[in-house]
Amino acid sequence: MSRAFNFSAGPATLPESVLRQAQDEMLEWRGSGASIVEHSHRGPEFIQVAAEAEADLRTLMSIPEDYAVLFLSGGATTQQALIPLNFAAAGQTADYVVTGHWGKTAIKQAKPYVAVNTVASSEAGGFRDIPARGEWQLSKDAAYVHITANETIHGVEFRDTPDTGDVPLVADFSSSIASEPVDVSKYGVIYAGAQKNLGPVGITVVIVRRDLLERAGQNRADIFNYASHLKGESMLNTPPTWNWYMLGLNMKWMLAEGGVAEFARRNAEKAALLYSVIDGSGGYYRNEVAAAVRSRMNVPFFLHDEALDKPFLSEAKAAGLMALKGHRALGGMRASIYNAMPVEGVKALADFMKDFQQRHG
Amino acid sequence: MSRAFNFSAGPATLPESVLRQAQDEMLEWRGSGASIVEHSHRGPEFIQVAAEAEADLRTLMSIPEDYAVLFLSGGATTQQALIPLNFAAAGQTADYVVTGHWGKTAIKQAKPYVAVNTVASSEAGGFRDIPARGEWQLSKDAAYVHITANETIHGVEFRDTPDTGDVPLVADFSSSIASEPVDVSKYGVIYAGAQKNLGPVGITVVIVRRDLLERAGQNRADIFNYASHLKGESMLNTPPTWNWYMLGLNMKWMLAEGGVAEFARRNAEKAALLYSVIDGSGGYYRNEVAAAVRSRMNVPFFLHDEALDKPFLSEAKAAGLMALKGHRALGGMRASIYNAMPVEGVKALADFMKDFQQRHG
Numbered sequence: 145m146s147r148a149f150n151f152s153a154g155p156a157t158l159p160e161s162v163l164r165q166a167q168d169e170m171l172e173w174r175g176s177g178a179s180i181v182e183h184s185h186r187g188p189e190f191i192q193v194a195a196e197a198e199a200d201l202r203t204l205m206s207i208p209e210d211y212a213v214l215f216l217s218g219g220a221t222t223q224q225a226l227i228p229l230n231f232a233a234a235g236q237t238a239d240y241v242v243t244g245h246w247g248k249t250a251i252k253q254a255k256p257y258v259a260v261n262t263v264a265s266s267e268a269g270g271f272r273d274i275p276a277r278g279e280w281q282l283s284k285d286a287a288y289v290h291i292t293a294n295e296t297i298h299g300v301e302f303r304d305t306p307d308t309g310d311v312p313l314v315a316d317f318s319s320s321i322a323s324e325p326v327d328v329s330k331y332g333v334i335y336a337g338a339q340k341n342l343g344p345v346g347i348t349v350v351i352v353r354r355d356l357l358e359r360a361g362q363n364r365a366d367i368f369n370y371a372s373h374l375k376g377e378s379m380l381n382t383p384p385t386w387n388w389y390m391l392g393l394n395m396k397w398m399l400a401e402g403g404v405a406e407f408a409r410r411n412a413e414k415a416a417l418l419y420s421v422i423d424g425s426g427g428y429y430r431n432e433v434a435a436a437v438r439s440r441m442n443v444p445f446f447l448h449d450e451a452l453d454k455p456f457l458s459e460a461k462a463a464g465l466m467a468l469k470g471h472r473a474l475g476g477m478r479a480s481i482y483n484a485m486p487v488e489g490v491k492a493l494a495d496f497m498k499d500f501q502q503r504h505g
Numbered sequence: 506m507s508r509a510f511n512f513s514a515g516p517a518t519l520p521e522s523v524l525r526q527a528q529d530e531m532l533e534w535r536g537s538g539a540s541i542v543e544h545s546h547r548g549p550e551f552i553q554v555a556a557e558a559e560a561d562l563r564t565l566m567s568i569p570e571d572y573a574v575l576f577l578s579g580g581a582t583t584q585q586a587l588i589p590l591n592f593a594a595a596g597q598t599a600d601y602v603v604t605g606h607w608g609k610t611a612i613k614q615a616k617p618y619v620a621v622n623t624v625a626s627s628e629a630g631g632f633r634d635i636p637a638r639g640e641w642q643l644s645k646d647a648a649y650v651h652i653t654a655n656e657t658i659h660g661v662e663f664r665d666t667p668d669t670g671d672v673p674l675v676a677d678f679s680s681s682i683a684s685e686p687v688d689v690s691k692y693g694v695i696y697a698g699a700q701k702n703l704g705p706v707g708i709t710v711v712i713v714r715r716d717l718l719e720r721a722g723q724n725r726a727d728i729f730n731y732a733s734h735l736k737g738e739s740m741l742n743t744p745p746t747w748n749w750y751m752l753g754l755n756m757k758w759m760l761a762e763g764g765v766a767e768f769a770r771r772n773a774e775k776a777a778l779l780y781s782v783i784d785g786s787g788g789y790y791r792n793e794v795a796a797a798v799r800s801r802m803n804v805p806f807f808l809h810d811e812a813l814d815k816p817f818l819s820e821a822k823a824a825g826l827m828a829l830k831g832h833r834a835l836g837g838m839r840a841s842i843y844n845a846m847p848v849e850g851v852k853a854l855a856d857f858m859k860d861f862q863q864r865h866g
Contacts, residue, residue, distance in 0.1 A: 148538030152545045155746055163532050163540055169522070170528035177509030177827045179524055181705060181751075184513045184828060217578040217707065218728075221742035225726030253726040339743055344542060346578065346707050346745030365586030365614040367579075381582035382700055384707030384745060385516055390542075466538050467545060 149489035152467035153296055153442060153480040154319065154340040157489075162343065162393045181386040185379055190389075193379070197392030204398055205321075207328050207351060214350040214370060215378040215388055220246075220318045220337040224253035225352060227314055227333065230361040230370045232258045232287035232438075239263045239286040239311070243302075243437075244271045244295025245473060247505060257362060258287065267408045271298040273434040288312045288332060294320035294441050296340070297471045299431070299478070301439040305330045312356060320441050321349070322398065323483055324408035332356055338387070341440070341482045343394030346387035349444065406467055407483045414481045414490040415440040421494045428501045446476035453477070463496050465489075510850035513828035514657055514803060514841040515680065515701040518850075520634045523704065523754045527776050542747040551746055555739070558753030562703075565759055566682075568689050568712060575711040575731060576739040576749055581679045583606075584696040585614035591695070591722040591731045593619045593648035600624045600647040601671070604634045604663075604798075605656025606834060607677055618723060619648065632659040634795040638667045649673045655681035657701070660792070660839070662800040666691045673717060673784060680802050682710070683759065684844055685769035693717055699748070701802070702843045704755030707748035727830060744819055759844065769845050775842045775851040776801040782855045789862045807837035813865055814838070824857050826850075 150157040173180040176189050183189045198213050207213060216223070232238050238258040240251050242265040261283050263387050264275035282289065289308040296299040296319040305327065306313065312332025321336040329332065333352045339345035350370065357371045366372045366380070373380050397430060398407065419438060422429040422445050430446045431438065456477065460468050469474040481490055511518040534541040537550050544550045559574050568574060577584070593599050599619040601612050603626040612621050622644050625636035643650065650669040655662040657680040666688065667674065673693025683696040694713045700706035711731065718732045727733045727741070734741050759768065775855065780799060783790040783806050791807045792799065808817060817838065821829050831837040842851055 146538070147533055150539045150543055152539075152543065152548070154743065155543055155545060157539065157543050160532070163542075167528050167531035170531065171524050172508055177507070177822075177825070178511045178513075178518065181524075182511055182513065182516055182518050184516060185706075187513070187828070215582065217745070218583070219578065219742040221728045222579070225728050249814065253728055256724050256726050337743060343741060344747065345546075346748055363617050367582045367586050367614055367615050381580040382515060382698060382706060384578070384748065386705065386747070387707055461538075464538070467548065 148461075148464040148466040149480065149485070149492055150466050151479045151485070151493070153471070153478060154337070155345040156340050156480055156482050157484050158343060159394065159397050159484050160262045162390070162397050165393055166390060175194055183385070185382055185385050190385055193389050193392055197395055199387055200392065200395035200399060201349065204395055204403055205326065205328060205351075210354050211328060212352050212354050212357065214352065214373050215383060215391070216348045216350060216373060217346065217384050219348055220316055221249060221253060222333055223335040223348060224250045224316070225257070226368055226370065227290070227335075228254045228257035228287070228362070229364045229368055231312070231314070231333070231356055232361065233360050234362045235259055236287045237261050237283045237285065239289040241265070241275070241280060241281050241289065241291045242267060243274050243292055243300050244298035245499065246295055246297070246318070247292045250290055250292065250316060254290075260357075265290070266300070270302060270432070271295065272432050274300060274302060274437045282308065282311070284368050286311050287315045290314045291316070293317045294439050296442050296480070297444070297473055299433050299439040299442045299444040300437050301441065303437060312353065319482070322404055322407070323411050323441060325404050338391050340480070342391055343385045343484075344390035346384045347391055410487055411440045411481070411483070414485065414487055415443065417490050417494050418443050418479060418481065421497050425501055428505065429497065441482055442480050444470055444474055444476060444478045455504065456500060459500060460496060463492070465493050465496055509822075509825040509827040510846070510853055511827050512840045512842065512846070512854070513518070513751060514839060515698070516706040516831070517701050517841055517843050518845050519704060520667055520758050520845050521752070523758050526754055533753050537844065541750045544746070546743055546746050547803045554753055558749055558756055561753065561760060562710065562755035565756055565764055566687065566689060566712075571715050572712050573687060573715050573718065573735045574735050575713065575743060576752070577709045577711060577734060578707065578745050580654050580709055581677055581696055581698040582610060582614060585677070585707060586618070587729055588651070588694065588696075589615045589618035589648070589723070590725045590729055592673070592675070592717055592720050593722065595723045596620055598622050598644045598646065600650040602626070602636070602641060602650065602652045603628060604635050604653055604661050604689045605659035607658070607679070608653045608657055609648050611651055611653065611677060622647065624650070631793070632656065633793050635661060635663060635798045638754040643669065643672070649675045652676045652677070654678045655800050657803050657841070658805070658834055660794050660803045660805040661798050662802065664798060669748065673714065680843070683765055683768070684772050684802060686765050699752050701841070703752055704845070705748045705751035707745045710750055771848055772801045772842070772844070775846065775848055776804065778851050778855050779804050779840060779842065782858050786858075786862055789866065790858065802843055803839055803841050804836055805831055805837060805839045816865065817861060820861060821857060824853070826854050826857055861862060
């Protein structure tokens with residue numbers, strides 16, 4: 145087959161122009177005698193690539209100067225362990241709001257290091273809603289409050305930024321970073337694996353208010369110390385250079401396309417289109433998330449009869465629509481429609497869904 | 506310029522055929538509708554890539570069945586923190602042999618977690634030799650003994666495997682893994698960032714005797730637990746899939762070229778050629794490492810007059826020989842001649858060095 149519309153939840157689809165540039169430059173980067181993947185991270189070629197990627201990300205997300213940006217390995221899960229190690233004293237309380245699978249993962253990684261207080265959870269309701277801010281039982285002296293901005297599996301997304309007062313808000317933005325304008329100054333820490341909305345797998349972005357890096361945190365190795373990573377310009381050890389380079393190409397593509405305002409517009413259009421097909425199907429397709437917090441990035445849905453799952457997936461694949469199978473925790477289907485998924489792809493999926501319903505209705 | 510002979514210490518040169526295959530497959534992997542960098546790590550396409558890479562590495566290095574192989578992110582430095590967390594009780598003693606810069610780094614990362622006993626160090630002599638096994642002051646109940654198989658900066662390499670009896674030997678093999686046949690069964694743990702001898706940057710290999718994974722270790726997040734990584738087949742979280750894929754391509758290339766026996770032959774030839782030019786230069790070039798432990802991978806050398814460093818580097822670059830500048834800790838020059846550096850490249854460097862000496866003698 146040729147390139148399909150790829151609805152994978154992550155690693156996810158990349159812009160074809162980014163892949164083509166990486167392809168063109170694979171054997172030699174800009175007349176430098178070597179591929180970027182072969183250059184020393186300390187050499188002028190990669191230093192330039194890294195600096196441009198940071199500058200472009202700062203422009204794209206309007207990151208204030210009093211925020212540091214780290215480019216790390218280890219994915220979001222590693223950050224979920226590093227956050228308490230860096231920002232909480234041993235055994236101090238940290239508040240967690242749980243709105244899906246990844247909120248639970250964040251707690252799992254943090255538990256060895258902090259007293260986790262689950263201040264709100266929508267688990268009893270099957271993670272189909274977000275507990276109202278007024279119901280959160282915040283601790284008096286929490287080190288931070290942790291939320292998952294978008295739940296990739298359950299398809300639940302915060303549509304506003306909760307006010308946590310003087311307690312820093314820490315947010316896992318892995319599956320919605322840079323998908324719309326966000327006021328970074330309302331957060332203490334924003335972290336995200338890059339493989340959904342920022343481009344390539346294998347690199348993680350941590351945006352952190354600089355004063356938080358002065359916290360003592362806990363006994364830990366230097367490689368687990370965010371302040372050391374900042375001092376080392378995210379090159380405390382050899383960083384994943386190719387992945388960083390790909391992130392940089394993706395930043396330039398996003399800026400050229402019109403920045404986060406334009407992606408917010410496209411993402412809203414894509415999500416509205418898909419949910420309207422689901423809601424207009426008379427129960428043939430079903431999404432059970434409360435309308436106000438439905439994710440613009442991950443749309444889980446179920447067919448009215450499980451027996452149709454297999455033909456749906458195989459016919460979709462034949463139509464050039466791939467990776468629609470839902471996460472094993474939920475079953476059913478899931479369409480992940482991140483920044484790099486064109487409106488055209490979602491239109492093709494919407495048309496396919498309507499057609500499938502007619503043929504199998 | 507076109508592709509140069511690239512002597513970078515890491516990230517380092519890759520086989521051109523591997524880069525060409527990655528280039529060919531960048532937009533779509535084997536008719537699957539997407540690039541491998543866009544495929545879910547849970548999908549059949551990447552599962553196959555990952556499994557083949559492990560099988561090929563096992564074949565290449567003759568890794569026994571009672572050893573697990575993990576493919577992780579975070580580089581060797583992260584493993585230097587995870588090793589005490591996984592294999593030592595809090596505050597237990599661990600023995601470290603220091604033969605260069607990276608041995609010191611290993612201690613730095615381990616110190617928050619274990620009582621480090623430096624059983625031998627060649628630092629007083631400028632890291633130009635390896636203290637004889639008979640002089641090591643091993644602890645009675647050490648959790649493990651740590652060595653650096655090859656010191657990338659100082660150019661010092663163990664040419665045999667020290668016998669540490671029942672205490673597991675843990676070795677940082679970042680800059681010499683798979684460069685010659687090694688009896689894996691003599692080690693408890695072998696770890697290596699891939700970006701020197703295994704191919705791409707951004708992925709790290711940990712080869713560990715399975716019984717060691719039963720040790721309780723210390724309080725730590727699940728993502729810092731090697732046993733959890735093994736249970737999750739190195740997909741406890743999203744792994745650096747593209748980097749893993751590139752490692753796999755590199756494994757197939759190494760096997761096709763004749764495996765570690767053939768690379769041992771080539772590496773010996775390359776090192777002998779370079780050291781003979783240095784030693785035969787009448788002091789024009791200088792390498793001060795004891796002959797018996799000179800590295801086959803990293804050849805640091807000095808010109809007799811520092812003022813010649815700049816012309817040496819610029820003329821080398823013009824001759825298509827790049828990244829020869831020494832590490833800032835030592836100065837001078839360094840030629841890194843890993844598996845993917847062809848004999849032809851070292852011959853070109855040797856010829857250039859002789860010619861440079863004649864012209865600037």
